[in-house]
Amino acid sequence: MAIEISKQDRQQAIESLMRYAAENFDERMGNVGAGALLGFFLEEIGPLVYNQAVADVQERLLARVQEVDLEVHQDAFQYWRKFDRPHR
Structure with missing residues (x-):
C-alpha cells in the first residue's frame, strides 16, 4: 500500500525539505528535487514508520480489549x- 499525503501536506513537506537543505547543507534545493526526495522518503522509509504505528495501535487496542472483561x-x-446477608 502506497503512503499518500494530501496536496497541502506534500507542499508543506517540500518547503520543509528545501529549508532543511538550505540551513543544514548550505545548499539550495529546488521544488522538483525536494519533491523527488519526499517521494523517495515516502516510498523507502515511510513504510517503516507506518508499520511501527500500526503495531503500536495494535498493542494499545489489545491492551484495551483485555481490560474489557474487568470493566464489564x-x-x-x-x-x-442479597437474601443470605445477615439481618440486623
Whole structure:
C-alpha cells in the first residue's frame, strides 16, 4: 500500500525539505528535487514508520480489549446473595 499525503501536506513537506537543505547543507534545493526526495522518503522509509504505528495501535487496542472483561464483568448467581446477608 502506497503512503499518500494530501496536496497541502506534500507542499508543506517540500518547503520543509528545501529549508532543511538550505540551513543544514548550505545548499539550495529546488521544488522538483525536494519533491523527488519526499517521494523517495515516502516510498523507502515511510513504510517503516507506518508499520511501527500500526503495531503500536495494535498493542494499545489489545491492551484495551483485555481490560474489557474487568470493566464489564458481571458475577453470576448473585440473586440469593442479597437474601443470605445477615439481618440486623
